[in-house]
Amino acid sequence: MDITAYIESGVLELYVMDALSPAEAGEVDAIAARHPSVAARIRALHQVFIRLAEAGAVEPRAGLRQETLDRVAQDRAPDVQPVNAPKGNPWLLATAAATIVVLGAALLYRTIAHRQTFNECREARTALEEQLQAQKANLDFLLRAGTQPIALKGTPLAPDAQVTVYWNPGTQTTRLAVSQLPPAPSGRQYQLWSLRNGQPKSAGLLSLEPAVDLQTMENVAEADMFAITEEPAGGVESPTLDRLVAAGNVASRSF
């Protein structure tokens, strides 16, 4: 794995902003555990957000401190109240007090455990809802009238490449699915182009992450052909034609 390219891919920034799916975040954790430079970069990024929070710090109104501490105190299991002038059997009282402490602690522990489970369930549900929404949006797009698949075939540079562009000329929405594409060499990235009468126009960069199923590309108004070239990471203004890896024609349609 090219660690420098990985650090510069933008995935670590998404990681510290919690914008990755749990699976992708787990992948980052695993890589950071193996590569100290990745772990160091994550720490540095966290530091940037600490500085941002310092820059944006706002003093809450004076009364809020006590209100907050009181609210937390109320939520805590009630402390054992001091027993005034014990008249009965001191051993019995001590046993009773100890029982209350143990029960209180058990209750507190259970409450905390339940709340944690609840929060975890809620977080998991939110993640699933997001995935579902993304999949729904994909399905809506694929089923929308006018959306057409354009198969891009590999060139001798990447003979096995198989990429499908889904394009809706009405809405101009363009998405892309990679079935097969060799990983771009270090420091390079694939770029999609739409061509109209031989004139190329960039339709955006392909994600460096292999896991992305259907990528949203830039809107395309007019095209009779789509092509993918391998370019320096970050993309270029006009395509490097001798690095063409896949291309496909838009089926001519009868109107």
Next chain:
Amino acid sequence: MATEHLNVPQEEQIVRLLRSKNPDGLSLLYDRYAKMMYGLLLQMLRSTPAAEEALQDTLMKIWNKAGSFDPEKGRLITWCLQIARNTAIDRLRVKRLNQVFEPEDSLNALQTGSLNPETIGVRDLLQKLAPEHREILELLYFQGFTQTEAAEALNIPLGTLKTRCYAAINQLGALFT
């Protein structure tokens, strides 16, 4: 370094107190970090009552979850800011589910400057970023969009989003050096 006053020995002391369920830990944490968390919550929620409520919820979570904080994984303040952000994001998601999903709203709010006047300091700072970098930070960090949602809202491919994200945080980091 401007962060030196957030000294590490005090963080350790706060963690020890919180773990032993000593309320002094929460008071110390409040005095040290409440204004950072509150500023972030105001920036995200854009309402004083909502930010105050979220700050209370955040401290409650910190108190309840202190046992799960792992100093090996990062600093206490990072953990606290993450809890504050998640609290605000939960609220923003509920709000978004109740409305029609309009990611453009956040961008409009950013452009028209309908942010809380108390967060002017950070807004001035963000104004120093290139507009496309500011957008990225606003959606991903302050509004809690996922990468997919942000790419859709900005109508750019995920690959472009990632590249822009790297550049955005680099530019932000450079403002602090």
